[in-house]
Amino acid sequence: MMETNTILFIALIACILLNNYIGLYISRKHGAKIPWWPSIIKSRDYTFYLIYICYIALFVNAIISILKEEYIFSLTLLGFIPIFLSTYINFIARRDLARYWSPFATSGKEQKIIRDGIYSKVRHPIYLSGLILSLGFTLIAGNLYGLLFLILSLVAFVTRIKKEERELITKFGEEYEEYAKETPLLIPKLKRK
Numbered sequence: 001m002m003e004t005n006t007i008l009f010i011a012l013i014a015c016i017l018l019n020n021y022i023g024l025y026i027s028r029k030h031g032a033k034i035p036w037w038p039s040i041i042k043s044r045d046y047t048f049y050l051i052y053i054c055y056i057a058l059f060v061n062a063i064i065s066i067l068k069e070e071y072i073f074s075l076t077l078l079g080f081i082p083i084f085l086s087t088y089i090n091f092i093a094r095r096d097l098a099r100y101w102s103p104f105a106t107s108g109k110e111q112k113i114i115r116d117g118i119y120s121k122v123r124h125p126i127y128l129s130g131l132i133l134s135l136g137f138t139l140i141a142g143n144l145y146g147l148l149f150l151i152l153s154l155v156a157f158v159t160r161i162k163k164e165e166r167e168l169i170t171k172f173g174e175e176y177e178e179y180a181k182e183t184p185l186l187i188p189k190l191k192r193k
Contacts, residue, residue, distance in 0.1 A: 008066045008076060012140065015080065016059060019087045019133065023126075026094040047160035051130065054153035058137035058146060065141040072142045079139030086133035092118045093125035113172055113179055121188040123179070124164070127157050128186045161185065 062079075065071040096117030118125045134153045138146035168176045 004073070005066050005069050008071075008140075009063065011080065012059075012062060012066065012083075015083045015087070019083070019090060022087060022091045023094050026091060027098075031098070047156050047163060050156040051153060051160065054134065054149050054156060055130075055137075057149045058134055058141070058153070061143070061145050061149065062137045062140040065143060065146075070143070071140065075142045076140045079136045079142075082132045082136035082139065086129045086136060089118070089125055089129040089132065093129060097126070111171070113168075113176060115179060115183075120183065123183050123185055124161055127161055131157055131186070 066076070096119055097114055122128055131154065134150050138150040140146075165180070169180075172179075
């Protein structure tokens with residue numbers, strides 16, 4: 001029978017592969033032009049670099065915690081919940097954004113404002129998904145390194161969102177400003193019954 005840390009290790013690898021595969025598959029299925037890494041690197045989008053450095057650091061930190069058995073079992077199990085939630089949000093957001101998805105914080109020539117689906121609830125669900133994923137990695141590791149990289153990734157996401165918001169206001173003007181007034185940035189409004 002497999003040891004607990006081996007099962008957790010395999011589960012974590014499977015979750016991150018599923019999260020990434022779903023996002024890329026849905027975007028490609030809908031015709032998104034997904035650039036190869038050299039063009040992403042040439043873009044000099046430092047927020048993108050910082051977000052992915054944080055992802056890698058959080059993921060590696062979680063893996064090391066599992067392999068060295070330096071984790072709190074209940075906290076580690078709890079960490080898988082945000083990862084599954086992140087995967088679901090990523091799937092829905094990529095599906096709703098379809099061919100307009102891009103890793104760059106700029107919009108393409110054909111870009112339009114998506115107001116339906118998950119984009120009627122929050123303006124940046126893919127970034128929300130990324131933050132939730134980061135939280136999951138942090139909980140799995142259960143250490144201060146994870147918390148440090150979670151805070152750093154939060155700063156990177158906020159910086160990137162501000163940059164993208166400026167870009168969208170410049171491109172779409174009043175139409176985007178109206179959408180921004182109606183739709184929360186990251187946290188959906190809870191409706192009372």
